[in-house]
Amino acid sequence: DQQVKQNSPSLSVQEGRISILNCDYTNSMFDYFLWYKKYPAEGPTFLISISSIKDKNEDGRFTVFLNKSAKHLSLHIVPSQPGDSAVYFCAASALESGGSNYKLTFGKGTLLTVNP
Amino acid sequence: DTEVTQTPKHLVMGMTNKKSLKCEQHMGHRAMYWYKQKAKKPPELMFVYSYEKLSINESVPSRFSPECPNSSLLNLHLHALQPEDSALYLCASSHDGQGWNGYTFGSGTRLTVV
Numbered sequence: 737d738q739q740v741k742q743n744s745p746s747l748s749v750q751e752g753r754i755s756i757l758n759c760d761y762t763n764s765m766f767d768y769f770l771w772y773k774k775y776p777a778e779g780p781t782f783l784i785s786i787s788s789i790k791d792k793n794e795d796g797r798f799t800v801f802l803n804k805s806a807k808h809l810s811l812h813i814v815p816s817q818p819g820d821s822a823v824y825f826c827a828a829s830a831l832e833s834g835g836s837n838y839k840l841t842f843g844k845g846t847l848l849t850v851n852p
Numbered sequence: 853d854t855e856v857t858q859t860p861k862h863l864v865m866g867m868t869n870k871k872s873l874k875c876e877q878h879m880g881h882r883a884m885y886w887y888k889q890k891a892k893k894p895p896e897l898m899f900v901y902s903y904e905k906l907s908i909n910e911s912v913p914s915r916f917s918p919e920c921p922n923s924s925l926l927n928l929h930l931h932a933l934q935p936e937d938s939a940l941y942l943c944a945s946s947h948d949g950q951g952w953n954g955y956t957f958g959s960g961t962r963l964t965v966v
Contacts, residue, residue, distance in 0.1 A: 740894075770954070779856070779942050779957035780895065825894060832908060838946075839908070840955060842894035 739763045740828050742843035750851055755813040757846050759826030762807065766828035766841075771800060771811045774823045774845070783824075784811070816850045823847050856958035858943050864964045867933060873961045875926040875943030884926040885955070886918060887942040895942055901926060902948065933965045 741760045749755045757771070767788045772780035786793040786800045786809065793800050799812045813820055826843040856877045865871050875884065883902045887895040900908035901920040909918075915937075917929040926943055940962050944955040 745892075772957075777959070777962070779858075779944075779959045781957070782954055785954065839897060839900070842896075844892070844894050 738843075739766075740826055740841050740843040742826050742846050744846050745844070746847040746849070748849045748851060749816050751818055752815045755811075755816045755820065755848055755850065757811040757813075757824050757826070757848065759809045759811075759843055760807060761809075761828055763828070763830060763841075764807070765830045767831075768829040769800070769802060769809050770827045770829070770840075771798075772825040772827060772842075773820075774825060780825055813848075816848075818850045818852050821848055821850050856943055856945055856956050858941075858958035858961050860961060861959070862962045862964075864966060865930065865933065866966055867935070869933075870929070870931045872930065873928040873941055873943075873963075875928075875945075875958055876924055877945045877956070878924055879945065879956065880923075880947075881945035881956070882923060882948040883946045884920065885944040885946075886926070886928050887944065887957075889940040889942060889960070891939075899928075930963075933963075935965050938964045 739762050770785040771783040773783050774780045784795050784798045784800050786802050791802050802809045823845040825845045827840050829838045829840050832839045859874045885900050886898040888898050889895040897910050898912045899918040904920045915932050919927040940960045942960045943958040946955045
């Protein structure tokens with residue numbers, strides 16, 4: 737059962753335009769949501785996060801929106817640049833059941849290609 | 853130092869070999885993690901160490917054996933692996949496992965079992 741879903745395996749946009757990456761989740765116990773960017777042969781790099789008590793967080797060209805009632809979040813990149821081309825993972829954290837540690841659950845990722 | 857360093861970057865091993873993956877961080881983080889990532893799949897949690905004690909084992913087969921010798925080091929000992937264990941193995945660390953502080957990932961070890 738996939739608790740974090742990224743339904744678009746790939747997205748292609750033109751340089752300078754907006755990239756919108758979407759993520760849905762099912763577990764209402766998630767309390768933080770994160771986006772990671774991953775280049776081939778490298779580990780994921782943290783991009784931006786949002787607490788479940790907020791609906792928007794902005795950092796430079798990156799903005800994450802959270803709609804708790806719809807259990808949906810999105811990452812907006814404006815303007816998109818060719819260097820943004822990578823796999824973007826949505827991830828969510830929750831306290832492990834019956835424990836005291838936080839676990840991170842990842843979506844399958846979306847490959848973003850920004851064309852010059 | 854804000855990095856998680858993993859060695860080796862690439863490893864090819866036979867099914868009868870014994871090898872170890874190493875992970876090191878000097879950020880003072882007290883929680884360390886092993887993830888496994890197969891091609892076109894999300895990273896999957898394997899083990900969590902919190903304050904050098906194993907706190908989560910996600911039902912990983914015993915051919916994978918984690919070890920945390922001290923707060924800066926995390927090892928993953930491999931023995932009698934199968935070809936389907938070939939994957940990217942990612943190490944991560946966080947401030948501690950209690951409360952969300954974000955993760956820092958290493959660049960991974962690409963493991964091929966032949």
